[in-house]
Amino acid sequence: MPHYKVAIVGAGPAGYFTAQALQNSQSDDLIFSIDMFERLPTMWGLVRSGVAPDHPKIKTVAKVFEKIASDPNFRLFGNVEIGRDLDIEEMCPRYDAVVMCTGSSIGKKLGIPGEDLPGSLSAADFVPWYNGHPDYANVVVPLDGTTAVVIGAGNVAMDCARMLALDPSELDSTDTVQHALDAFHKSNVRKVHIVGRRGPEHAAFTSPELRELPKLEHTDVMISADVINAANTRASVGEIDKQLASNFEAFHLVAEKKPLGHPRSMEFHFLSTPKEIKGNGKVEEVIFGINEVKDGKVVDTGNIYSIKTSLVISAIGYESLPIPGISFMKGKIENEAGRVLGTNIYTVGWAKRGPSGVIGTNKSDASDVVKLLIEDLDPEPKQGGDITVVLPTSITVVDQSAWSKINAAEIAAGEAAGKPRIKEVSKVRLLEMGTK
Numbered sequence: 001m002p003h004y005k006v007a008i009v010g011a012g013p014a015g016y017f018t019a020q021a022l023q024n025s026q027s028d029d030l031i032f033s034i035d036m037f038e039r040l041p042t043m044w045g046l047v048r049s050g051v052a053p054d055h056p057k058i059k060t061v062a063k064v065f066e067k068i069a070s071d072p073n074f075r076l077f078g079n080v081e082i083g084r085d086l087d088i089e090e091m092c093p094r095y096d097a098v099v100m101c102t103g104s105s106i107g108k109k110l111g112i113p114g115e116d117l118p119g120s121l122s123a124a125d126f127v128p129w130y131n132g133h134p135d136y137a138n139v140v141v142p143l144d145g146t147t148a149v150v151i152g153a154g155n156v157a158m159d160c161a162r163m164l165a166l167d168p169s170e171l172d173s174t175d176t177v178q179h180a181l182d183a184f185h186k187s188n189v190r191k192v193h194i195v196g197r198r199g200p201e202h203a204a205f206t207s208p209e210l211r212e213l214p215k216l217e218h219t220d221v222m223i224s225a226d227v228i229n230a231a232n233t234r235a236s237v238g239e240i241d242k243q244l245a246s247n248f249e250a251f252h253l254v255a256e257k258k259p260l261g262h263p264r265s266m267e268f269h270f271l272s273t274p275k276e277i278k279g280n281g282k283v284e285e286v287i288f289g290i291n292e293v294k295d296g297k298v299v300d301t302g303n304i305y306s307i308k309t310s311l312v313i314s315a316i317g318y319e320s321l322p323i324p325g326i327s328f329m330k331g332k333i334e335n336e337a338g339r340v341l342g343t344n345i346y347t348v349g350w351a352k353r354g355p356s357g358v359i360g361t362n363k364s365d366a367s368d369v370v371k372l373l374i375e376d377l378d379p380e381p382k383q384g385g386d387i388t389v390v391l392p393t394s395i396t397v398v399d400q401s402a403w404s405k406i407n408a409a410e411i412a413a414g415e416a417a418g419k420p421r422i423k424e425v426s427k428v429r430l431l432e433m434g435t436k
């Protein structure tokens with residue numbers, strides 16, 4: 001019976017759902033052995049380092065991932081980075097297929113003057129900082145000013161704004177990493193502006209996240225009812241789709257809720273393009289150009305306004321970090337429907353599509369790409385030898401048993417503190433935890 005070997009690079013949702021799709025495609029005539037490689041000693045990709053700490057239910061998908069990993073034909077190689085510890089050229093001959101599920105971790109730049117001033121950072125740095133990603137523990141997040149500006153009109157921007165605007169006591173029982181929790185407790189930020197370039201009708205927020213806002217217990221959320229009504233009228237010129245209608249309902253709920261005078265607030269602004277970040281050695285002010293919608297197009301009116309602030313977070317999208325030996329185009333792996341043409345390499349998830357879609361989107365993506373991968377399989381599996389032969393012996397590999405120990409230790413530490421887990425940030429300590 002043909003027994004194929006597949007390498008999956010990246011232990012995020014795309015990686016696990018690819019493994020699941022391969023496992024589900026097995027039959028008496030088709031067996032897969034799966035090796036999953038992850039550069040960090042911790043697994044689950046953005047489910048661990050992206051999803052907001054105050055959304056714990058979303059993270060329960062990790063139980064599905066662990067079930068997938070419990071299959072006897074699944075091996076985990078954590079703390080192994082492809083392109084650094086192993087070359088893609090060493091992998092391809094040893095596997096029938098290599099599936100790149102490496103996500104996109106670099107924040108897109110605004111491309112405006114002042115963007116590199118201290119106090120201006122990307123959501124791609126801020127989010128992993130509060131979520132305990134080992135590479136971002138030392139990000140400097142100045143929270144000494146009273147105002148913060150978040151640029152972007154998607155759920156990542158909303159997560160950043162909410163994390164800044166929540167009363168930090170609401171985060172005490174979450175898995176927010178301790179260094180960030182301490183910083184939020186000391187934070188002077190009381191007003192968070194969230195600013196989008198286009199109108200509410202174009203925003204990428206989704207309605208469940210918007211509907212949560214009027215329920216915040218210690219934060220007033222403000223959206224101008226006039227702005228929402230005007231956008232609703234503009235959008236209603238054509239056929240309005242279900243998702244947009246639901247967003248408008250949610251926007252109206254927020255706009256109708258009277259501010260209760262909480263010391264903390266979050267205010268939405270639309271049709272505003274950031275033009276410049278000003279400041280003497282650090283962020284002091286953001287200048288916005290005011291846009292309008294004309295014949296369905298967003299155009300600059302030539303007018304400007306400014307917001308004084310010491311912290312700007314841009315959440316305008318992500319790009320993939322290039323990996324040696326793989327061709328990237330427009331921030332993604334160059335591919336056709338997930339096939340990297342002329343190779344036995346495939347790609348799934350954000351590395352393939354760019355930063356769009358929720359966790360579940362990666363499941364259907366994985367199952368589509370796995371169908372193509374199976375179509376392309378040679379009748380005879382490759383006889384390339386085991387990857388462990390070329391894996392440098394200097395690397396401490398986090399296998400499934402070591403990861404289970406790390407996971408269990410974090411959960412146990414959290415239990416004592418009334419949290420889902422206490423995340424360890426140091427790679428050295430994580431590796432130690434894996435051996436205990």
Ligand SMILES: Cc1cc2nc3c(=O)[nH]c(=O)nc-3n(C[C@H](O)[C@H](O)[C@H](O)COP(=O)(O)OP(=O)(O)OC[C@H]3O[C@@H](n4cnc5c(N)ncnc54)[C@H](O)[C@@H]3O)c2cc1C
Pocket residue numbers: 009010011012013014015037038039040043044045046047050051052055058080081082083101102103104127155156159323348349350351356357358359360362
């Ligand atoms: C801030 C934020 C909040 C989000 N919140 C939600 C939410 O609430 N609900 C929801 O449904 N979706 C949410 N999403 C979207 C969801 O996280 C993504 O759809 C999903 O994580 C994409 O999966 P992925 O596997 O492609 O990428 P990732 O989750 O990024 O996983 C990629 C993995 O590959 C590893 N890797 C990268 N390069 C290498 C290499 N060279 N060698 C080995 N390993 C490598 C990375 O370390 C990482 O573990 C959020 C996204 C962000 C950014």
